[in-house]
Amino acid sequence: xxxxxxxILKKFLFTFIFTILAITxxxxxxxxSEKADDFVNSGLNTSQIIMKYYIGFVxxxxxxxxxxxxxxxxxxxxxxxxxxxxxxxxxxxxxxxNRVLRPYLIGAILLSGIFWIASQTWIPKxxxxxxxxxxxxxxxxxxxxxNVTQGSNYYLRVDSNTYVVLHYYDTFSKSASSxxxxxxxxxxxxxxxxAERIQWDxxxxxWHLYNVIERNIDGLKESAKKKSDTSLNxxxxxxxxxxxxxxxxxxxxxxxxxxxKREELRGTEGLNFYKVERYHRDSTPFSIIIMTIMGAVVSSxxxxxxxxxxxxxxxxxxxxFVVMDKFAITFATKGNFPPILAAWIPNIIFAGIxxxxxxxxxx
Numbered sequence: 001x002x003x004x005x006x007x008i009l010k011k012f013l014f015t016f017i018f019t020i021l022a023i024t025x026x027x028x029x030x031x032x033s034e035k036a037d038d039f040v041n042s043g044l045n046t047s048q049i050i051m052k053y054y055i056g057f058v059x060x061x062x063x064x065x066x067x068x069x070x071x072x073x074x075x076x077x078x079x080x081x082x083x084x085x086x087x088x089x090x091x092x093x094x095x096x097x098n099r100v101l102r103p104y105l106i107g108a109i110l111l112s113g114i115f116w117i118a119s120q121t122w123i124p125k126x127x128x129x130x131x132x133x134x135x136x137x138x139x140x141x142x143x144x145x146x147n148v149t150q151g152s153n154y155y156l157r158v159d160s161n162t163y164v165v166l167h168y169y170d171t172f173s174k175s176a177s178s179x180x181x182x183x184x185x186x187x188x189x190x191x192x193x194x195a196e197r198i199q200w201d202x203x204x205x206x207w208h209l210y211n212v213i214e215r216n217i218d219g220l221k222e223s224a225k226k227k228s229d230t231s232l233n234x235x236x237x238x239x240x241x242x243x244x245x246x247x248x249x250x251x252x253x254x255x256x257x258x259x260x261k262r263e264e265l266r267g268t269e270g271l272n273f274y275k276v277e278r279y280h281r282d283s284t285p286f287s288i289i290i291m292t293i294m295g296a297v298v299s300s301x302x303x304x305x306x307x308x309x310x311x312x313x314x315x316x317x318x319x320x321f322v323v324m325d326k327f328a329i330t331f332a333t334k335g336n337f338p339p340i341l342a343a344w345i346p347n348i349i350f351a352g353i354x355x356x357x358x359x360x361x362x363x
Contacts, residue, residue: 008103016073056129074295079310082302108292116285120253131246157266174200174238248277279343294354
């Protein structure tokens with residue numbers, strides 16, 4: 001690391017930190033004004049609101065604007081350097097343009113690595129704090145009530161050969177009025193269990209069945225057994241039955257992968273919604289590197305209009321990136337577009353644009 005590297009890297013990091021703090025502060029102020037009534041109705045004091053909501057809300061906002069703020073920060077301080085003829089002086093001194101980009105790349109990799117680690121574990125944990133507050137203190141006053149579902153029927157594939165049905169499942173009491181289980185072998189049912197009622201046993205962490213009938217089927221032979229009650233260690237927990245709109249945001253990457261794997265085994269539909277989120281957590285950190293190089297290449301040229309013109313370009317490019325990303329997600333969740341491609345296609349397109357801009361950049 002030379003003096004030039006430290007000079008550019010410090011400008012990069014300080015500008016980014018200032019930018020993201022300023023935007024986050026504005027977001028907190030706006031969110032506070034919007035949720036003022038909810039905070040008052042919650043009965044919580046200021047410190048409780050901070051610990052139960054804003055300690056999770058701030059990382060959520062930072063994660064949303066992180067790549068775009070890196071882009072804006074790079075454009076801002078690089079265009080100012082170009083406006084003061086610093087870039088021209090560096091190149092005139094015999095420093096190659098590729099060498100000038102090295103501290104940008106170092107800073108981008110550093111920020112990308114931090115963001116990748118945060119998006120795998122830290123941000124989901126923060127989202128759990130935010131969404132728990134949102135569900136309990138905000139959504140309960142609206143039509144959205146994810147924790148109370150009555151009269152729902154669930155058809156699940158527990159493992160490769162076991163299927164269950166729960167009729168009229170109530171998430172509040174964690175019970176269903178009717179239950180059926182079937183086990184198959186070579187596409188033929190060899191075991192059947194039915195119960196009039198099923199209840200989650202909080203103490204034993206398993207399901208308790210009442211008025212049970214078990215049938216074992218062997219070709220034309222069949223045996224039946226009745227039980228007044230029994231316990232069943234079913235590979236399904238009550239938390240997995242209720243619909244949770246915030247689930248993908250709360251799960252860590254390891255938990256999200258396990259959730260997708262388990263639901264695929266059960267034959268659950270609509271998993272592209274979760275798969276896109278899983279791939280997004282890897283693609284978004286990579287976009288930081290692409291946007292850093294793009295911002296440095298575009299704003300290193302001295303033109304009339306200065307920083308204002310470059311910032312306008314940055315905002316337009318950021319808007320195009322976000323719109324492209326949202327379209328790809330919509331096609332993946334509502335259609336048959338591959339989730340991994342939906343997560344990576346904005347990066348692929350912008351990487352191509354960045355390469356084209358780099359070739360045309362004055363060196």
